[in-house]
Amino acid sequence: MSESLLIPCPHCAALNRVPAERLHDGGTCGKCKTGLFAGAPVHLTEGNFAAHAERSDLPLLVDFWAPWCGPCRSMAPAFDAAARQLEPAIRLGKVNTEEERSLAARFGIRSIPTLVLLHHGREIARQAGAMGADDIRRWALAHTTGR
Numbered sequence: 001m002s003e004s005l006l007i008p009c010p011h012c013a014a015l016n017r018v019p020a021e022r023l024h025d026g027g028t029c030g031k032c033k034t035g036l037f038a039g040a041p042v043h044l045t046e047g048n049f050a051a052h053a054e055r056s057d058l059p060l061l062v063d064f065w066a067p068w069c070g071p072c073r074s075m076a077p078a079f080d081a082a083a084r085q086l087e088p089a090i091r092l093g094k095v096n097t098e099e100e101r102s103l104a105a106r107f108g109i110r111s112i113p114t115l116v117l118l119h120h121g122r123e124i125a126r127q128a129g130a131m132g133a134d135d136i137r138r139w140a141l142a143h144t145t146g147r
Contacts, residue, residue, distance in 0.1 A: 006059035010038050010091075013048040017056060023088045025026050029084055039084040046094040054121035058091045059144045061136075064114045066097045071130040072113045083134035083142070090140055135138055 002019045009029035016036060018027050027036040042052060044062065053060050063079050065072035083092040097104040097112060107116055107123075117125045117140060125143040 002074065006055060007058060007088075008035050008048070008051040008056050008091075009036060009053075010042040013051040015051065023135070034100060037085055037087045041079060041125045042091065042093040043085045043105070044095045046102060049095075049100075049103060050121075052091060052093055053118045056091065057120075058088070059119040059124065061086070061090055061092045062107075062116045062118065062141050064107065064109045064116065065094060065112050065127070066095050068098075069112050071073075075113050075130040078131065078133040078136060082136040085133065085137050086140060090144060115139070119144070 004017045005020055005023065006015050007018050007027070007106055008015055009032060011034045012029060014029055014031035016027065018036065028034065029036055030109060038065065044052060053062070059083070063075070065076070067073075079092065079094070086092060087092040095103050111128050113128070113130055115127045115131070115136070116123060125139075127139060131139065
């Protein structure tokens with residue numbers, strides 16, 4: 001019997017059990033019938049954050065950003081590209097610090113953009129400042145390899 005992983009749906013946040021060896025096949029949410037991997041960052045809110053950060057078996061790389069932040073806006077395409085490269089091994093998500101002030105405060109975000117890598121609700125690594133897609137990918141993989 002293979003190990004199965006809990007994967008939250010990027011659309012409705014419902015938890016789905018996926019056999020580990022089938023992770024790269026994608027999968028469909030049992031509740032809303034959409035794909036479990038969109039190749040794009042998930043818009044994280046107070047309402048869906050726990051499903052992705054605490055209950056998921058996938059590491060979660062969070063970009064804390066704001067719409068008025070120039071470096072945040074310039075890093076957005078790189079973060080999108082990194083999502084396409086890192087899924088399904090790592091879920092990427094974005095927290096708008098203007099809309100989700102409580103999440104920004106909970107993680108002590110002092111400057112943006114800030115990347116925070118989480119697994120089962122525990123912070124693994126943190127990096128402040130804009131990065132390119134390859135740097136984001138290398139940084140995330142360096143901190144999740146062997147988990």
